[in-house]
Amino acid sequence: MSIKYVPKELPIDDNVNVTRRHPLKNFIYLLGTVVIISIIIFVLLGYTASWLATRIGADNEIRVGKLLYNTISETEVIDDRRIYYLDELLHDMLDVDEIARLPLTIHLLDTEIVNAAIMPGGHVLINTGLLQKVKSENELAFILSHELGHFQHQDPLKSLGRSLVVVSALAAVGIGTSSSSGGLSDIVSWTGELTILHYSRNQETKADEYGLARVINHYGHGGHSLDFFNGFQKFEDGERQLSQVSQYFASHPENQERIDYLNTLAVQKGWNMEGELTSLPDWIHCPDMDEEQCEAEN
Amino acid sequence: MENILQISLVLFLLILGYFFGSYREKRHFRNLQLREKQVLNMPIANIGRNLPADITETKLVVGIVVISIDYFKKISAMLRNLVGGRITVYESLLDRSRREAILRMQEEAMEWGASQVLNVRLETVAIGGRFGGKTDPGSIEVIAYGTGIK
Numbered sequence: 001m002s003i004k005y006v007p008k009e010l011p012i013d014d015n016v017n018v019t020r021r022h023p024l025k026n027f028i029y030l031l032g033t034v035v036i037i038s039i040i041i042f043v044l045l046g047y048t049a050s051w052l053a054t055r056i057g058a059d060n061e062i063r064v065g066k067l068l069y070n071t072i073s074e075t076e077v078i079d080d081r082r083i084y085y086l087d088e089l090l091h092d093m094l095d096v097d098e099i100a101r102l103p104l105t106i107h108l109l110d111t112e113i114v115n116a117a118i119m120p121g122g123h124v125l126i127n128t129g130l131l132q133k134v135k136s137e138n139e140l141a142f143i144l145s146h147e148l149g150h151f152q153h154q155d156p157l158k159s160l161g162r163s164l165v166v167v168s169a170l171a172a173v174g175i176g177t178s179s180s181s182g183g184l185s186d187i188v189s190w191t192g193e194l195t196i197l198h199y200s201r202n203q204e205t206k207a208d209e210y211g212l213a214r215v216i217n218h219y220g221h222g223g224h225s226l227d228f229f230n231g232f233q234k235f236e237d238g239e240r241q242l243s244q245v246s247q248y249f250a251s252h253p254e255n256q257e258r259i260d261y262l263n264t265l266a267v268q269k270g271w272n273m274e275g276e277l278t279s280l281p282d283w284i285h286c287p288d289m290d291e292e293q294c295e296a297e298n
Numbered sequence: 299m300e301n302i303l304q305i306s307l308v309l310f311l312l313i314l315g316y317f318f319g320s321y322r323e324k325r326h327f328r329n330l331q332l333r334e335k336q337v338l339n340m341p342i343a344n345i346g347r348n349l350p351a352d353i354t355e356t357k358l359v360v361g362i363v364v365i366s367i368d369y370f371k372k373i374s375a376m377l378r379n380l381v382g383g384r385i386t387v388y389e390s391l392l393d394r395s396r397r398e399a400i401l402r403m404q405e406e407a408m409e410w411g412a413s414q415v416l417n418v419r420l421e422t423v424a425i426g427g428r429f430g431g432k433t434d435p436g437s438i439e440v441i442a443y444g445t446g447i448k
Contacts, residue, residue: 005341005414007338007339007341008338015393017389017392017393017396018386018389018390018393019384019386019389021386023316023320023370023371023374023386023387024316026374026386026387027370027373027374027377030374030377030378030381031377033377033381034377034380034381037380037381
């Protein structure tokens with residue numbers, strides 16, 4: 001038996017094994033779908049998580065706060081007069097009939113990084129780097145009441161809930177935690193981060209409003225309280241070495257925007273934004289131990 | 299800052315992968331078209347029984363090819379993994395590999411002076427990285443082999 005062989009050329013444009021679809025179109029379609037679905041999932045999960053997180057109860061919040069605080073690696077300054085000063089200032093910022101949700105604890109951390117933060121359970125973290133930079137009590141009062149605002153609005157709990165959910169969701173899909181998925185984890189987690197960032201900007205604005213209201217309440221005016229950000233703005237424009245600082249402020253609304261917004265708010269509410277500067281104690285930059293050395297330096 | 303760096307690295311790799319990848323792919327397809335014409339008269343079949351009675355000589359002929367995927371294809375495929383469906387960017391890769399491997403086998407057979415190649419088989423294997431290795435882009439290997447007869 002023999003089979004006749006007829007040579008046949010493959011037609012150029014009709015290859016059944018290759019789908020004729022432009023790779024770029026295909027890519028854009030896929031990227032769009034994944035990004036949109038990720039945003040929807042992150043937003044939904046985020047809201048659910050923050051809603052749940054604010055319902056864990058005071059005892060649990062204290063427990064979680066303790067756990068989280070233990071993960072901080074910076075050395076804490078203990079038994080220093082600056083702590084008592086900050087503690088007093090912080091509690092002074094509360095409105096007359098306002099009670100902090102949980103007892104507040106000030107932790108002074110010995111690091112150059114200019115930062116202040118609040119953790120679940122009422123842990124207020126102040127870096128010595130921040131104390132080096134502030135020029136008046138008004139500035140410090142605004143920063144402290146801003147953090148207090150976050151705490152009273154339960155923001156630390158909400159973001160904790162959100163990050164827990166996002167991390168678990170990423171782990172469940174098998175990305176984000178391992179190095180095995182390359183660029184994929186990046187695309188999904190960037191979407192997640194951006195979603196979170198937007199959310200926390202909203203929280204920042206709320207905390208700013210709270211902060212300024214308390215400052216006005218305490219001093220009777222908002223003068224000098226925003227100087228820190230004015231000064232910071234100048235730094236940001238000029239010196240690049242302050243990149244460490246911008247890291248902290250990355251999730252905060254742009255500083256100029258932020259100042260403008262607060263000034264408009266003050267006009268609307270009829271708040272006085274001019275007033276006397278309340279100076280800081282002389283020893284605000286100095287640890288108890290090296291008082292002489294410190295005074296010599298200044 | 300770190301994120302910006304990461305994003306630009308991924309974008310850079312994507313663009314590099316897309317332009318180099320599609321340039322090479324187009325060139326390869328053109329090349330395949332040309333060479334396939336030259337072996338058009340070399341019959342191949344994947345049956346091995348009822349051999350012609352006048353065979354004087356046989357030889358095992360083999361064609362192997364390994365083609366690497368590029369970053370663009372890799373990311374496209376990963377995204378596709380999330381939503382399901384046909385990974386079209388890999389289809390062209392597999393088609394190129396298959397045709398190239400068969401061509402090489404036919405070219406070997408022609409050089410040896412075969413009149414046809416029978417009992418042709420195709421095997422494929424993924425080398426390295428497989429699906430989603432971070433450092434290893436992954437690649438596909440296709441082996442075509444058959445019995446050349448004179």
